[in-house]
Amino acid sequence: xxxxxxxxxxxxxxxxxDSTLRRFLHGLPGVDAVxxxxxxxxxxxxxxxxxxxxxxIDLAISMVDLTTxxxxxxxxxxxxxxxxxxxxxxxxxxxxxxAAVCVYPDMVAVAKEAVAGSGVKVASVATxxxxxxxxxxxxxxxxxxAVAAGADEIDMVIDRGAFLAGKYLKVxxxxxxxxxxxxxxxxxxxxxxxxxxxTYDNIRRASWLxxxxxxxxIKTSTGKVAVNATPxxxxxxxxxxxxxxxxxxxxxxxxPAGGIRTTKDAIKFLVLxxxxxxxxxxxxxxxRFGASSLLxxxxxxxxxxxxxxxxxxxxxxxx
Amino acid sequence: xxxxxxxFKTYKLYVGGKFPRSESGRxxxxxxxxxxxxxxxxxSSRKDARDAVVAAxxxxxxxxxATAYNRGQVLYRVAEMLEGRREQFVREVAQAEGxxxxxxxxxxxxxxxxxxWYAGWTDKIAQVTGGANPVAGPFFNLSSPExxxxxxxxxxxxxxxxxxxxxxxxxxxxxNTAVVIASEKAPLPALSLAEVxxxxxxxxxxxxxxxxxxxxxxxxxxxxxxxxxxxxxxxDEELAKELEIAAADNLKRVLRPRPVDFTETPGTxxxxxxxxTKTVWHTxxxxxxxxxxx
Numbered sequence: 001x002x003x004x005x006x007x008x009x010x011x012x013x014x015x016x017x018d019s020t021l022r023r024f025l026h027g028l029p030g031v032d033a034v035x036x037x038x039x040x041x042x043x044x045x046x047x048x049x050x051x052x053x054x055x056x057i058d059l060a061i062s063m064v065d066l067t068t069x070x071x072x073x074x075x076x077x078x079x080x081x082x083x084x085x086x087x088x089x090x091x092x093x094x095x096x097x098x099a100a101v102c103v104y105p106d107m108v109a110v111a112k113e114a115v116a117g118s119g120v121k122v123a124s125v126a127t128x129x130x131x132x133x134x135x136x137x138x139x140x141x142x143x144x145x146a147v148a149a150g151a152d153e154i155d156m157v158i159d160r161g162a163f164l165a166g167k168y169l170k171v172x173x174x175x176x177x178x179x180x181x182x183x184x185x186x187x188x189x190x191x192x193x194x195x196x197x198x199t200y201d202n203i204r205r206a207s208w209l210x211x212x213x214x215x216x217x218i219k220t221s222t223g224k225v226a227v228n229a230t231p232x233x234x235x236x237x238x239x240x241x242x243x244x245x246x247x248x249x250x251x252x253x254x255x256p257a258g259g260i261r262t263t264k265d266a267i268k269f270l271v272l273x274x275x276x277x278x279x280x281x282x283x284x285x286x287x288r289f290g291a292s293s294l295l296x297x298x299x300x301x302x303x304x305x306x307x308x309x310x311x312x313x314x315x316x317x318x319x
Numbered sequence: 320x321x322x323x324x325x326x327f328k329t330y331k332l333y334v335g336g337k338f339p340r341s342e343s344g345r346x347x348x349x350x351x352x353x354x355x356x357x358x359x360x361x362x363s364s365r366k367d368a369r370d371a372v373v374a375a376x377x378x379x380x381x382x383x384x385a386t387a388y389n390r391g392q393v394l395y396r397v398a399e400m401l402e403g404r405r406e407q408f409v410r411e412v413a414q415a416e417g418x419x420x421x422x423x424x425x426x427x428x429x430x431x432x433x434x435x436w437y438a439g440w441t442d443k444i445a446q447v448t449g450g451a452n453p454v455a456g457p458f459f460n461l462s463s464p465e466x467x468x469x470x471x472x473x474x475x476x477x478x479x480x481x482x483x484x485x486x487x488x489x490x491x492x493x494x495n496t497a498v499v500i501a502s503e504k505a506p507l508p509a510l511s512l513a514e515v516x517x518x519x520x521x522x523x524x525x526x527x528x529x530x531x532x533x534x535x536x537x538x539x540x541x542x543x544x545x546x547x548x549x550x551x552x553x554x555d556e557e558l559a560k561e562l563e564i565a566a567a568d569n570l571k572r573v574l575r576p577r578p579v580d581f582t583e584t585p586g587t588x589x590x591x592x593x594x595x596t597k598t599v600w601h602t603x604x605x606x607x608x609x610x611x612x613x
Contacts (some may be wrong), residue, residue: 303544309568310369312545313376 011212011248018169021209026167028208031200031236040231046267053267056294057302058096060266060294061088063284065123065255067102067292068319069130069223075110078103082114083210084317089299091117091315092306098295099284100153104129108149123153123189127178130193130222132157136174143181154182155189157222158162158206168209175213189217189255195227203233207240217253223290228258231268238276251280257290263301266294330360330506331515332367334532335374336523342366347531349507350544352417360506362530365539368498370525372545375469378524383466387442394438394492400519401431401512405488408480408508415479415505429582430484436584438489444493444590452598459601464594466494467572468547471540473533474554481506481581483512485551489589491525498546499528500537500553504599506530534558541565548572550594552579 014024048056066085070318081101089095090298100121111122124146128134134142143154156178162170175190177195182188190210194203210218218237220229241252254277260266266289281287296316303311305314330349331338340557345362361367382390401408405427413423449463463485470490475482479502490497501509513528529536533553541562549566551559551574566573574592579585 309542309544310372311567312372312540312543315544 003218004302015169015172015212018167021168021172022166025205025209028201028204031204033200034207035199036236038271040235043235043271045272046268047269048267051183053299054305056267056270057263057298057305059282060263060270060289061298061302062096062099063286063288064098064172064298065100065102065257065290066295067097067257067290069102069104069125072142073104073107075107076290078107078110079114080317081319082111084121084295086115086118087121088295089302089316092302095299096301099288102155102290105146105149105151108146108151112150121152122150124149124151125155125157125191125222127174129155129157130224132159133161136177139174140177140181143178145190145217146185147182151186153187153217153312154178154187154319155191155194155219158210160193161205161207162207163197163202168205172209172213175210175215187216188214189219189253190215191219191222191257193222193225194220194229194233195225200233200236203236204240207237208244209251211240211244211250217255217288219255219257219288219290221256227240227254229260229269229290231272233277234269235272237287238272238281241281242277251286253286253288255288255290260289260291261293262297263294292308292319323613325362328358328483330358330510330530331359332363332371333510333517333526333528333529334367334371334524335377336517338517339367339511342370349505352477355611357414358507360510360530363500363529365536367529367531368536368539369496371453371529371542371545372471374467375498375561376545378522379466379468379496381522382496382525384489384541385494385528386470387445387494390603391438391441391493392563394434394441394488395513396519397521398431398434398438400515401427401434404511404515405431407511411508411511413507415502416477421531426478426481430457430481433481433484433571433585437552438494439591440489440587441492443562444587444594447587448591448594448596450541457601457603460598461601462596462598464493464591465591465597467595469545470495470497470593471543471546471549472497472499472508473537473553473576475579475581476502476504476533478502478581480512482552482579483493483509484579485579485585486487486524486550486589489585490550490593491521493594494589495548495593496525497527498541499526500533501528501530502553503531505535515536537562538565541571542568544569548574550574550589550592551576 006316013019085098085101097120098155100123101111102123105124108124126137126146158171178187192206237254247252299316300311341361341363343364346359347362349357349360351357408427409423412426452460454460516526542565549571563573
């Protein structure tokens with residue numbers, strides 16, 4: 001918790017210029033990398049069994065942003081994904097729906113139709129995902145496109161090049177512009193691509209930068225690089241949203257994405273959420289998993305709990 | 320040299336090509352035929368069984384897709400590696416089964432020969448069990464044997480090495496992958512066999528070896544929805560019945576236990592037990608106005 005950070009009403013001042021913003025971000029306390037990883041690892045050893053596990057599995061299912069972000073996405077695949085989001089386990093209608101489906105902007109309309117009436121949201125990546133290497137106009141057009149097609153949530157990528165070059169205000173302005181393009185109808189998730197930010201200090205800075213700029217969610221990664229969501233970087237972001245709320249009263253969600261494939265991993269993340277940010281975040285309005293294969297493992301574990309038998313991949317859909 | 324400290328071997332499981340301890344952290348004491356302590360072996364839990372199934376499933380695509388000729392070479396390589404560690408296995412089998420050195424040597428030799436025997440079968444079984452079926456139409460109709468998938472193998476309790484090889488080799492010779500539960504009382508030869516498999520071109524996960532209480536590990540395997548078949552060789556009558564009921568749930572192939580003399584040359588029964596016949600139809604070619612084109 002940065003004790004030196006200014007109080008809530010003053011956070012607006014830090015964005016007055018590039019140098020004030022840099023001073024603020026670099027004034028955030030450094031991250032104890034060893035301590036952070038040890039803390040994440042020790043929280044990962046909690047044993048969650050029986051009814052608590054059943055609760056955790058259903059909660060995790062309800063937090064999944066079921067994602068397909070492939071060049072080979074077809075309307076048919078997106079419709080299938082939508083059907084799966086609405087009824088994750090067709091043999092067991094007590095399984096909760098997932099939080100959202102996450103697709104490319106041109107598939108938003110298809111996805112919207114597929115999940116209509118179910119309460120499942122449609123999230124769209126935008127801003128020249130995943131690299132984010134495009135002019136601001138192009139990125140904003142991308143966002144408007146997705147919003148116009150009915151996206152409930154926009155997953156934007158920050159300009160990592162600008163961030164690493166120290167042009168924090170440029171990154172800030174871009175997030176603000178995208179937030180504006182989202183209007184009031186779409187929530188904004190800001191992807192930092194933590195695997196490209198090199199250091200934990202940078203992840204902390206990016207988290208604060210994103211939150212100050214008005215992100216509704218901060219998200220670890222695109223799932224397109226080697227290092228995606230890890231317990232340590234998610235823990236760091238959870239600390240950031242906790243501290244941000246303590247200072248400003250504004251609650252921001254967290255979404256780890258990529259690399260979370262097993263129920264065991266997912267439950268470890270839920271423990272992190274509960275122990276770091278607290279119960280307020282244990283809800284799919286404030287915490288999400290960006291994943292595709294995770295859902296199948298959650299469903300297999302759910303079947304195992306219900307029947308006592310280990311399930312197999314023959315009993316879930318092939319995506 | 321008398322003051323040299325003795326180096327005890329830590330026996331470990333063999334799962335997915337690696338040698339993990341049991342997930343549960345448990346071990347149990349293994350004794351020789353005269354109840355002298357030999358070593359501690361891992362006491363596997365149902366989670367080890369689950370992990371082994373995941374590893375076996377992962378390995379299935381590659382192993383079943385390998386050419387039969389290649390599988391034969393790999394199995395022959397196992398025999399080669401075993402030959403090099405013959406002394407060790409003679410000692411372990413003698414201790415485990417209370418045999419004299421010469422009798423144990425005969426058992427080990429028979430086991431090595433068994434690998435060679437099954438290695439020869441890999442590219443011949445298809446000719447024996449498959450074939451071209453005559454049909455009433457201009458079609459080729461071909462039946463070919465396909466591996467069943469992941470096979471849980473309860474190794475025989477008494478014949479800790481020759482028995483184990485005799486039930487394991489036919490399962491993998493035909494392209495299945497195996498989760499083996501070693502003899503409960505004498506698991507050490509099986510756990511040492513894992514070291515041979517790991518150094519003989521058998522891809523990781525094709526064979527997974529667990530030690531522990533047979534009933535404890537076999538029960539979740541029999542009920543496991545991602546196990547395709549189960550060989551009950553090491554189950555007593557009561558356990559076999561229980562497992563067969565559990566196995567019925569996803570229609571596993573079940574090979575019932577019955578007395579076998581493992582020193583005899585086996586037939587093809589264990590090879591065909593875990594094969595499924597795939598039949599394909601293919602047109603013989605265009606039938607022109609002038610009639611058949613062949």
